[in-house]
Amino acid sequence: MDQELAIEVLHDGQHVLLTGPAGSGKTHALRTFISEAKKSGKAVSVTATTGLAASHLGGNTIHSWSGIGILNYIPDDFYKHLSKTRRETIKKTDVLIIDEISMLHDYRLDMINQIAQTVRESDEPFGGIQVVLCGDFFQLPPVSRQEELPSSFVVTAQVWEELDPVICYLSEQFRQDDADYLEILEAMRTNAIRRHHAERLLKRQSGELPDTTTELHVRNVDVDEINRQKLAEIDGVAHVFMMETTGGKQYVETLKRSCLAAEELVLKKGALVMCLKNNPEKRYVNGSLGTVIDFDKESGYPIVALKNGRKVMVEPEEWELRDGNRKRAGLTQIPLRLAWAITVHKSQGMTLDGARVDLRRAFVEGMGYVALSRVRNLESLSLAGINKMALKVSPDALAIDERLREKSAEDKKRLEHLREQGSKRRKSRQSNPKGAGPWQKKVAKMREKYPNAFRPWQAADDEKLVKLFSDNPSLSINKLTKEFGRHPGSIRARLKKHFGEDAVD
Numbered sequence: 001m002d003q004e005l006a007i008e009v010l011h012d013g014q015h016v017l018l019t020g021p022a023g024s025g026k027t028h029a030l031r032t033f034i035s036e037a038k039k040s041g042k043a044v045s046v047t048a049t050t051g052l053a054a055s056h057l058g059g060n061t062i063h064s065w066s067g068i069g070i071l072n073y074i075p076d077d078f079y080k081h082l083s084k085t086r087r088e089t090i091k092k093t094d095v096l097i098i099d100e101i102s103m104l105h106d107y108r109l110d111m112i113n114q115i116a117q118t119v120r121e122s123d124e125p126f127g128g129i130q131v132v133l134c135g136d137f138f139q140l141p142p143v144s145r146q147e148e149l150p151s152s153f154v155v156t157a158q159v160w161e162e163l164d165p166v167i168c169y170l171s172e173q174f175r176q177d178d179a180d181y182l183e184i185l186e187a188m189r190t191n192a193i194r195r196h197h198a199e200r201l202l203k204r205q206s207g208e209l210p211d212t213t214t215e216l217h218v219r220n221v222d223v224d225e226i227n228r229q230k231l232a233e234i235d236g237v238a239h240v241f242m243m244e245t246t247g248g249k250q251y252v253e254t255l256k257r258s259c260l261a262a263e264e265l266v267l268k269k270g271a272l273v274m275c276l277k278n279n280p281e282k283r284y285v286n287g288s289l290g291t292v293i294d295f296d297k298e299s300g301y302p303i304v305a306l307k308n309g310r311k312v313m314v315e316p317e318e319w320e321l322r323d324g325n326r327k328r329a330g331l332t333q334i335p336l337r338l339a340w341a342i343t344v345h346k347s348q349g350m351t352l353d354g355a356r357v358d359l360r361r362a363f364v365e366g367m368g369y370v371a372l373s374r375v376r377n378l379e380s381l382s383l384a385g386i387n388k389m390a391l392k393v394s395p396d397a398l399a400i401d402e403r404l405r406e407k408s409a410e411d412k413k414r415l416e417h418l419r420e421q422g423s424k425r426r427k428s429r430q431s432n433p434k435g436a437g438p439w440q441k442k443v444a445k446m447r448e449k450y451p452n453a454f455r456p457w458q459a460a461d462d463e464k465l466v467k468l469f470s471d472n473p474s475l476s477i478n479k480l481t482k483e484f485g486r487h488p489g490s491i492r493a494r495l496k497k498h499f500g501e502d503a504v505d
Contacts, residue, residue, distance in 0.1 A: 001412045003029045006168035008418040009411075010132060011036070015125070015165040017101070018134040019404060021189060022373035023175025027099075027349065029168075030134050031057070034097065043092050046322070048099035058320055060328070062098050064254070065089070066112045074111055079118060089326065090119045093129050100348070101135035102366075102397075105142045106157040113159040125163045133165065137397040137404075138189050139348060139370050155400055166415065169408035175351050178377030188369050191398050193391050200378065207382040214274065214289060215341040215356045215384070216371050218363065226341040234268045239295055239302070241265040246497050247321070247329030254329070255321040260346060261333040267292050267302055274339035275304075275314070283312045289339055289353050302334065307353045327493060344371045353380065360385035365394045452485040457494060465491075466498055 003025050010016055010033040018026050034057070037044050046059030063069055067078075067086050096116075098104065113126050120127030137153055154160065176182045184197045217223050243263045245252045256263065260276050267273070275288040284290075290306040296313050303313050314334055321329040344367055347355075352374045359368050368390030375381050446453040461484060468475060468483070480491045 001168050001170060001408055002172060003032075003170060005412065005416070005419050006170060007033050007036075008421060009166050009168055009415055012415070012418055012421075013130050014415075015131045015163050016133070016168055017165045017404070018132065018168045018170070019136055020170030021173070021185070022136060022139065022370070023173055023351070024170040025172065025174045026134055026136070026170060027057075028174075029170065030097065030099065030132070033132070037095055042094040044095045044097065045089065045093040046097045046099075048097075049103040050100055057097070057099060058322060059097070059099075060322055061254075062104065062112065063108075065096075066115050068108065068111050068115070071111070072107070074114060078115075082115075082119070085326070087119050090116055090127075095130045095132060096126065097132045097134065099134045100139075101133040101154055102137045102139050103135075103142055104154050106152050106154050106160075109154045109157040110159050113157075113163075125159055131163060131165070137400050138393050139366050140345065141364070141366060141394055141397075153396060153400060166411045167404050167408040168411070169404055175373070176376055178379070181376075181378045181381075184378075185369070185373055188372075188391065188393060189401065191393060191395075198391070201372075201383060201386065204378060204381050204383040205385070207379075209354050209356060209380070209382045213354045213356050213382065214272070214339045214352060215358065216344050216347055216374070217341055217358050218344050218361045218367060220343055222358075223341040223343050227338040230340040231266065231268065231271060231338060234270045236268045236270065239267050239300065241267070241316075241334045243331055243333040244316075245329065245331045246500060247327070251321050251329035252331065255319060255331055259319050259331065260337050261319065261331065261335065262337060263333075265334055265336065267295075267334075267336070267338075269294060272339045273302075273304060273336040274342070276335040276337055277317050277319075279312075279317075279335075283310065284314075285351075302336065304336070327496075330497065347371065347374050350374055351376070354382075355380070356382040356384055357386075358384035359390035360387055362387055362390035365389070365392045366397070369393060446487060450481070450485055450487045450490075453487050453490070462494070462498075465494060469495060469499065 006016075006018060006029050010018075010029075018029060020026055034044055034046060045065055046057050047062040047065045048057060048059060049062060067082050068074070071078075116127040116129055117123060117125075118127075120129070122128045125131070133154070137155075141153070173182065176185065180200065184193075184200060187193050187197050215223075215226060217226075241264075243256075243261065243265075245255075247255075269292055271292045273290055273292055275284045275290070278285045284304075284306060288306055288308075290304040290312075292302045293305045293311070294303040295301065296303060299313075299315070301313050301315050303311060305311050314336055316332045317335040318330050318332045320327055344359075344362075348370050353376075355371075355375050357371050359371060362368050362371075368386065371390075372381070465480070465484065468480065477488045477491055481488050484491065
């Protein structure tokens with residue numbers, strides 16, 4: 001199935017599993033749908049199984065969204081302790097996104113379903129919420145700790161058959177541009193690695209890449225040590241950038257753990273760095289590599305020469321922890337990290353310009369596939385070493401993949417008519433760009449009472465708000481609402497941004 005049809009299936013309100021090989025555009029399709037669904041007025045809860053993946057999408061972990069945390073079962077008093085805010089978020093959600101679904105335990109999907117049904121008082125799957133699962137079962141699987149129940153992929157969950165999601169198996173390749181390399185990766189996905197595939201990979205053990213090439217390792221301890229040593233070897237002044245945060249302490253700590261940004265980022269001229277976000281102006285993307293060549297004289301921000309030849313000044317960006325439509329925490333930092341080395345786990349979802357990969361200690365099925373599929377071609381890969389585990393994929397993933405491909409082909413035929421519906425929707429949007437959909441109507445109605453609702457905050461207004469509140473912290477929200485022509489929720493959010501989560505009752 002292609003991206004265009006997959007996006008229309010999502011807009012049709014179907015439950016969906018969006019899957020396919022690494023580099024097939026799953027995240028792009030997901031981002032497009034999320035943006036368009038929100039514009040149409042839908043309440044979209046964006047979640048993922050890991051904090052890192054959630055931060056890429058500007059969302060929350062599914063464990064936090066549902067309230068299950070690290071629980072292995074739902075205790076008898078669970079709903080007694082479920083907060084009013086959590087209940088409201090679940091009740092108001094129209095669409096639930098769960099990214100990196102390969103890492104979610106089957107029994108936890110059943111727990112989330114039960115919670116949604118109970119809170120929404122509905123026997124429909126997930127209480128009637130449209131569920132969109134995204135991920136690739138050949139990548140990292142669920143990790144069961146000693147105290148956790150044995151588990152498998154979510155396709156064995158009790159709710160799976162009842163949910164009966166449309167399978168949107170994306171097959172077009174947007175990352176790799178090397179037919180030989182694609183053949184090797186596909187052979188890994190089908191458990192058909194042969195001697196000639198392994199020999200081609202092993203030839204890359206002598207592959208020479210620039211000294212500025214990022215290394216991928218399987219252990220955090222190796223990554224941290226390499227980055228420390230490399231930075232210490234550079235002579236010159238160290239420039240330190242401290243993270244700024246807003247929100248409740250618990251949420252801030254969760255966001256910090258979920259994000260690759262450093263609390264204290266130390267850079268020097270000559271440091272190899274990696275961009276951690278997609279820049280809104282498209283000057284760089286998550287995973288772009290470069291070298292710090294200078295620091296801006298006025299702002300002090302780093303100037304980076306990217307590998308694509310572009311030179312950019314990298315300014316602070318914000319990460320958010322969102323719970324449905326509610327912002328729980330925010331952090332601001334220069335979106336860079338030292339990039340002589342990163343872990344395979346944290347590279348998942350990235351496209352790297354080149355990588356020196358060490359898989360001698362690979363310890364779980366799928367780890368080799370995740371690492372090797374980060375680069376575009378064999379020429380951009382240097383292999384420090386590899387073990388047998390690195391070439392293995394899960395037998396369960398193989399069996400699941402065969403069924404998913406078959407069902408995706410069936411679903412494509414059955415839903416092909418939606419493509420025309422999507423074409424009409426796009427033409428309507430082009431002919432009436434300002435639109436008059438549910439979202440636009442909602443905004444227009446709100447602006448009858450709050451003229452500046454959903455308009456960007458100007459610097460002058462921000463300064464005025466800070467001064468008014470600093471001078472008189474007891475100033476009522478209603479007075480500020482009239483002063484700025486904005487909804488009370490917007491005023492509260494702005495005050496929390498400037499003065500912290502507890503600034504406003």
